Amino acid sequence: MTFDDPLDAERSLPARGCACGGHATQADHDRAVAASGDERLARIVQSAVVRALFPEERSRRAFLRAVGASTALAVIAQAFPLGMATEVFAQAAAPEKKDLKVGFIPITCATPIIMAHPMGFYSKHGLNVEVVKTAGWAVIRDKTLNKEYDAAHMLSPMPLAITLGAGSNPIPYTMPAVENINGQAITLAVKHKDKRDPKRWKGFKFAVPFDYSMHNYLLRYYVAEHGIDPDTDIQIRAIPPPEMVANLRADNIDGFLAPDPVNQRAVYDGVGFIHVLSKEIWDRHPCCAFAASKAFVTQMPNTYAALLKSIIDATAFASKPENRKQIAEAIAPANYLNQPVTVVEQVLTGTFADGLGNVRTVPDRIDFDPFPWHSFAVWIMTQMKRWGQIKGDVDYAKIAREVYLATDTARLMTEVGLTPPAATSKSFVVMGKTFDPAKPEDYVRSFAIKRAA
Amino acid sequence: MRIGLTLRAGLVSLLLFGLFVGAWHIGTAGTGPAVKMDPEYAKLMGATATQGKSAMPGPAEVGARIWQHLKDPFYDRGTNDKGLGIQLAYSIARVLAGYLIAVAVAIPIGFLIGMSPLMSRALDPFIQILKPISPLAWMPLALYTIRDSGISAIFVIFICSVWPMLINTAFGVASVRREWLNVAKTLEMSPGRTAWRVILPAAAPTILTGMRISIGIAWLVIVAAEMLVGGTGIGYFVWNEWNNLSITNVITAILFIGVVGMALDQLMARLQHMVAYAD
CATH class of the missing domain: 3.40.190.10 (Periplasmic binding protein-like II)
Structure with missing residues (x-):
């Protein structure tokens, strides 16, 4: 469940075996998770610091092999007060603003945002959130830009488009969590x-x-x-x-x-x-996202953390198949989706x-996973480029990093007891064709039908 | 004879209504051929698909729904689900706000245009260009510049109701009979006093006609504007029920919109009656 010991020279941080990549099997992983607590928090902080110091996996392991874990920790503690950093993380600071408005479009993609209201995930993290149904994407975008909403349910390409200034003026925007995948x-x-x-x-x-x-x-x-x-x-x-x-x-x-x-x-x-x-x-594939302006993230970090934690928490709850029926009943009424319960239930x-x-059974027809992979952003930008929505050179990796806040998500996911993946980028297959996030331009060029030159 | 006519007209109205409801009932009653389906599959489908039931509700269903809304018009089950009474109140408040601002702007400017041939000529091109613009076309611009969806909706009401009042006021003021103005001049009345005591009463019926047209347009536009921005109001209610494909609720809302619109129009008609005079 935690990032496993980053000071272990024999360990590989990227995924292998279990969900977090640290254990040989999923069973070992689960056992380790059960034992965590304060120690887990310390690990998270160590891990963040070590990762920052050694972005290269190979050099980290070489360093640790050379000096040993305890020496390494002492050396790092000299330069960086690990103990204090751990404490700062442990204190859940009170949110700067408690009453928030979050906009949503009445579709099942918004499930985490919506269900967090009737099922009490917002209040659990000390927030009083009003979820407001909105008529369309352009309106939700304008209302969020106007600050009528503190955060909103958006389509995962929208924060990228807003940041790039495609279809609106460029405004720094962030997407700290994906809501749903598939669906x-x-x-x-x-x-x-x-x-x-x-x-x-x-x-x-x-x-x-x-x-x-x-x-x-x-x-x-x-x-x-x-x-x-x-x-x-x-x-x-x-x-x-x-x-x-x-x-x-x-x-x-x-x-x-x-x-x-x-x-x-x-x-x-x-x-x-x-x-x-x-x-x-x-x-x-990712679909909808939870998005907030960069200003909100930087000016109200505690509120932002509490809000994001509620969403991640709700997402985790929604990802369990046994909870889906209950969620369908919670979000089907007129105040939320306004749909017959059986329709929502069939989807979830x-x-x-x-x-x-035919009656089909596809348990992962929709699933929920908050992690905003940078490679998702890169793929989306390649398609924007492919169809001529953006022109010229694009710094794919930089924009992906700035908009898709994978590190924040990873930290908060761990805090609510989830397993963030070890990397922030991954390759995937779309209709039998593999996408390599490191070579976006080649990918765009590889298509026969495209608008880009 | 007069009472007889009213009575007969009432009877014809009732008959037409009965015919309409009857035709509606027959048109929507009954179900189509039952489609053969696996019962497991049928459980997951709606009545329209399984029994070939018409997607259009019958008059009985709509009647029952209206009764439900009348029984409990002010319920509040959260931000996105409020009673029809509350929604109508939001819409009326928005219409009145936009409309009153329009009155405050249109009548003075109308006076100016009516009294000064120069201003009339000078402002004419602007009015002619701005007047035919659909008020909803202003919405994106308003949202973008005003940066508040509630005020944007009020602005849209303002912009659509200002023109009929402006033009009618200008016309009414310009066509006050010359003799009356001359009498005022002979009596050495000040321009302000002339405007207040002579022109206003003389032009009042025309101004009120403009105001009556405006409130009608404002009520037409608010529904569309609220469907666009959402949140609250009768327009939002219609949109939300459309979203649920609940034609029953949509029809109910349409009837209520009609009733409120008629009430607003009748109110203006009363006012118009009060200022009318015989030449």
Whole structure:
């Protein structure tokens, strides 16, 4: 559960064996976790300091092998007051501001933000948060920029777009936590039951929630892999999720790549069927995020920490399948999602009707994992570049680091008893194609269909 | 004979209403052919899909829902779920705020334009260009510059209700009969006194017509504006229920919007009646 002993020369910090990478098996890991406490906190601080001193894994291990762990610790303590740093972390300072407003869009992606209210995760961390339902992404962006909201539910590409100044003035923005992974789907109108091959989609009209959304990038990626140019062969327009089913019923659109419960609602009302789940395009992709302005993070660090801790805590609770039914009941009422409970339950439990007469069971149809991988940000920026949303040279790694606050998340994840991954970047596979976060430009160039020069 | 006419008109109204409700009931009643489905699968689907039930609610359902809302109009179950009465109160408050600011701005400027041919010519191009702009087109601009969604909604109400009042006031003031102004001049009344004692009463019916048109437009626009910014208000209620695809609630809200709009219009009609005069 902790970062394991960073002063152990024989240990590799990157993942291996168990979730934290420190134990040979998951069982060892769990045992170690049970024993932690104050010692854990000390470890976290040591770990942070050692990592900062030795960003290179190899040099850290060489150093420790040369001088031994206790000497190393003494040397480091000379330069950096480890004891004091541990104390500072241990004191949960009172938040500067208790009454907060957090905006959300009524979709299941926002589950951690929403459920933290009825299920008491905010009050557990000493906050009085009002969660406010908002009509669309542009409005949520403007209200957050106007400081009407202290923090908000956003699409994971939005903080990047805001920071880059794409679609708005550049304002330093941060994304300390991903809310959900997977949980989207391509839904088509029932009349297209026989057109399951994307090659036959020429002339279709699709809806996505927002231009700067994973939905837009995933849909574009998916059709482009099937040889369809998303800009010329089909039409993609931005429609707020709640209006999508109504538009599908009215035959204004042929399908959408949308967040749930919209997909399941279309099935529930007999309007559409689920063509593919987004997890079948890219398993464990990020979708929505919890975002706050950089000003909020720096001016109210304690409030920010408490808020982020509540979200991470809620995310952990939501990631357990046995809690999902209870969550569905908590967030379905009119005050939150305003959907029939069975629709929300089908989304969260992953046992659902697909609109074609089958009951499918996909337990990780939606999952919750707060860790904002830097490589997610880099992939998103490669797609922004690919489709011409941003031009010129992009310092992928730097922006990813500044916006996706992986280190903060890792620290707070450990505080609430979770396992942050050891690295902040990882490679992943999208529709059979591996993405190497170290070579973003090559990745952009590798696509046949693209707008970028 | 007069009572007879009212009575007959009432009867025809009732008959039309009955016909409409009857047609509505027949149109939405009954279910389509029951689709054969695996019971496990059917459990996960809505009634529209399983029984071919019409997505449109019948009049009985809507009636029941209206009764529910009337019984408990002021409930408050959290930030995003408040009773219809509270939502309507929010909307009316916004409309009144925007509208009163518009009155305070439009009537003095209208007077100025009506009394001064120079200002009339000078301001005409601005008014002509600004007048036909859909008030909702101002919304992004307002959100961006005012930086507050509540005030932005009020601004949108202001901008849509200012034009009819401005133009009507200017027209009313400009068309006060020359003789009356001449009489005032003969009596050596000051310009202020002339405006207050002669022009205002003479132009009042026209001004009130402008105000009546404006309040109607303001009420039309608030629903759309609240659907856009969300949070509170009857427009938000409609949006929230649309989100849930609850046509029953949407129809209920539509009826309430109609009733409030009619009440506002009748109020202005009363005022208009009070200032009317025979030439």
